[in-house]
Amino acid sequence: xxxxxxxxxxxxxxxxxxxxxxxxxxxxxxxxxxxxxxxxxxxxxxxxxxxxxxxxxxxxxxxxxxxxxxxxxxxxxxxxxxxxxxxxxxxxxxxxxxxxxxxxxxxxxxxx
Amino acid sequence: xxxxxxxxxxxxxxxxxxxxxxxxxxxxxxxxxxxxxxxxxxxxxxxxxxxxxxxxxxxxxxxxxxxxxxxxxxxxxxxxxxxxxxxxxxxxxxxxxxxxxxxxxxxxxxx
Numbered sequence: 001x002x003x004x005x006x007x008x009x010x011x012x013x014x015x016x017x018x019x020x021x022x023x024x025x026x027x028x029x030x031x032x033x034x035x036x037x038x039x040x041x042x043x044x045x046x047x048x049x050x051x052x053x054x055x056x057x058x059x060x061x062x063x064x065x066x067x068x069x070x071x072x073x074x075x076x077x078x079x080x081x082x083x084x085x086x087x088x089x090x091x092x093x094x095x096x097x098x099x100x101x102x103x104x105x106x107x108x109x110x111x112x
Numbered sequence: 113x114x115x116x117x118x119x120x121x122x123x124x125x126x127x128x129x130x131x132x133x134x135x136x137x138x139x140x141x142x143x144x145x146x147x148x149x150x151x152x153x154x155x156x157x158x159x160x161x162x163x164x165x166x167x168x169x170x171x172x173x174x175x176x177x178x179x180x181x182x183x184x185x186x187x188x189x190x191x192x193x194x195x196x197x198x199x200x201x202x203x204x205x206x207x208x209x210x211x212x213x214x215x216x217x218x219x220x221x222x223x
Contacts, residue, residue: 006189019214032153042213042214042215042216043155043200043213044213045210045211045212049212056210088209091154091155098146098161098210099143099146099204100160101157101211102157103155103156104154105153105155106153106154
């Protein structure tokens, strides 16, 4: 059974550009989470969805960040415009039981 | 604000040693505590603990929770180089599905 799939695995972009990160959760998992990991702040929850509906976006840093889940098998996290301080590893995770979360391989984002 | 603190931040041990990693928490409406192992990529799930005093065990790894003193430990016996990783502790709270993560303990096992 495939795990959580994320793309791209690496993204290098210039400040001001739009960045879109993609995630395919594990089939049958009703919960999807977006995290950001940095050396300074560790792993932080940005937003999570239940049955494609955003439940808590209190971790989204600012209006430059947005996330969508148009269907049960796909979600995007968009940053527009991107800034150097957005450089981090972004993880997507999914869960069947709300608590045990299974993480994707992450997208390493570098904003120059 | 919910807080999860792990110690030590890092440690280096020799293969065959036993290590104990600590996780303490201050959260509102505790539900469960989880341990993850993160090697180069994604965190992978190890254990979930919800009740005090009941040890969870998987091979050389074991963990226990103390809900009175608000901490958990993760033990690794007979360490191997493959145990080298960052070990993350996370706490689930309330009716929400959010996990609050600690900053992790970086373990390096040398030959």
